[in-house]
Amino acid sequence: MRKLIAGNWKMNGLASSLAEIEALKGTTGTAACDIVVCPPFTLIEKASVRSNGSNIAIGAQDCHAHISGAYTGDVSAEMVADVGARFVIIGHSERRVLHLETDTTVASKVTTAHKAGLTAIICVGETRSERDEGRAVEIIDGQLRGSIPAGASSSNIAIAYEPVWAIGTGLIPTLEQIEEIHASIRRMLEERLGEDGREVRILYGGSVKASNAADILRVANVNGALVGGASLKAADFAEIILAAS
Ligand code: PGA
Numbered sequence: 001m002r003k004l005i006a007g008n009w010k011m012n013g014l015a016s017s018l019a020e021i022e023a024l025k026g027t028t029g030t031a032a033c034d035i036v037v038c039p040p041f042t043l044i045e046k047a048s049v050r051s052n053g054s055n056i057a058i059g060a061q062d063c064h065a066h067i068s069g070a071y072t073g074d075v076s077a078e079m080v081a082d083v084g085a086r087f088v089i090i091g092h093s094e095r096r097v098l099h100l101e102t103d104t105t106v107a108s109k110v111t112t113a114h115k116a117g118l119t120a121i122i123c124v125g126e127t128r129s130e131r132d133e134g135r136a137v138e139i140i141d142g143q144l145r146g147s148i149p150a151g152a153s154s155s156n157i158a159i160a161y162e163p164v165w166a167i168g169t170g171l172i173p174t175l176e177q178i179e180e181i182h183a184s185i186r187r188m189l190e191e192r193l194g195e196d197g198r199e200v201r202i203l204y205g206g207s208v209k210a211s212n213a214a215d216i217l218r219v220a221n222v223n224g225a226l227v228g229g230a231s232l233k234a235a236d237f238a239e240i241i242l243a244a245s
Contacts, residue, residue, distance in 0.1 A: 021037060025054045031241050063090070091147055110148070122147050124140045159200060170207050201223035208225045
């Protein structure tokens with residue numbers, strides 16, 4: 001399966017940061033994986049123009065559950081698609097925790113993203129205490145059941161497994177732990193989507209960097225990575241992309 005490497009800039013990036021996309025274009029043109037950069041909303045249009053004609057797709061980091069309406073300050077899937085986004089991250093743990101997004105919210109957002117023609121990267125992951133209690137598989141199974149809406153398929157979703165305790169901490173699960181969770185996500189996807197569940201890309205996210213990417217990307221059922229901090233600089237992100245190629 002062709003791997004997908006997605007960069008999540010989070011609330012970082014000004015117009016000057018678009019130089020990173022230019023630099024990335026220069027080094028990853030022959031990469032044998034799919035590449036997505038998710039800058040903040042304010043840069044999506046400019047990033048789309050800059051990446052035009054390259055193998056870099058642009059994504060958003062969130063969208064509203066409704067396509068339009070009286071939701072002051074929010075941004076819809078249709079709006080980000082209109083300015084060139086093709087992907088959207090939905091249900092990142094920072095949204096689930098800081099914006100109280102539930103699985104039901106996530107599923108509604110994914111449906112709206114699909115209506116706008118976007119591919120949704122749906123994030124799931126356990127907290128440290130849930131892992132310590134031996135409940136990681138159960139938690140992720142529940143999140144997936146609640147977060148994947150009707151109409152989902154391998155052509156319009158990817159799943160990102162991001163242990164909450166591994167995000168931005170420099171900590172990562174062991175390769176065995178990653179393999180266990182990805183295998184259980186695969187089983188659940190097959191149960192839910194039948195044969196097509198085998199084709200859905202399952203990304204690992206949480207402290208991925210150039211020094212650990214190759215090992216993580218070799219684990220069974222790891223079909224890509226969702227990268228935060230190490231996606232901000234083209235040089236670091238390019239190394240991860242090349243590890244996937
Ligand atoms: P990190 O973030 O790579 O900085 O740990 C990953 C993410 O939150 O998607």
